[in-house]
Amino acid sequence: MTFKAVLFDLDGTLLDTAGDMGAAANHVIASLGLPVLSDAILQCTTSDGSYALLKAGIHAELIEQHGLEQLRSQMLAFYGANLCHHTRPYDGVPALLNWLNLNHIPWGIVTNKPSALTLPLLAQLPLFSRCGVTVSSDTLAYKKPHPAPLLFAAEQLLVAPQHCVYIGDHKRDIAAGLAAGMTTVAATWGYISAGEDPNNWQAAYQIGTVFALADWLKDAFITQC
Structure with missing residues (x-):
């Protein structure tokens, strides 16, 4: 792929x-x-x-x-x-986003957070200044696990869905990504709900740290060059 x-x-x-x-x-x-x-x-x-x-x-x-x-x-x-008193990027996120920016790889965010909270939060964090698209729960009539937000994000980035990777920490993220025809990655460092087993989500990949995700993405993109 x-x-x-x-x-x-x-x-x-x-x-x-x-x-x-x-x-x-x-x-x-x-x-x-x-x-x-x-x-x-x-x-x-x-x-x-x-x-x-x-x-x-x-x-x-x-x-x-x-x-x-x-x-x-x-x-x-x-x-x-009180949006950003304790909120922090996970270790490795700033370096990963910087790598995407330096290599001119388009990236974006698809969240079920309402835009009234998403946009002000991102505005307080400079590392998101080059985010190519932000889709919130109320951007469209549907939210995840419906694929529409992911398909809209891909359209805004001018990239076909099958050429996108979607990374999330919840089964609805993987369900939305699969329905959109994207390659899915379960972020197992995130907020895995009690009783949830990512092995049951059918993600193409499970990755345990942002650093490991960065290595996987670099390998994937470099292999294509």
């Missing part, structure tokens, strides 16, 4: 956002007098999003009493005001 572009999931793949996402969830949870979520729970729940984080810390009766959407609105308001 000839690769011409690289697409990434964001949370749990390029960025460790669990600290800030967790702080927002715990802000709401603590306001109800409940014990906050542990770091271990945050690490295995963040990739499932705001609803999952809230449900991990608030029992069903309180959710029904206060309303899940209201609780989520409170969480996202706090998160939106």
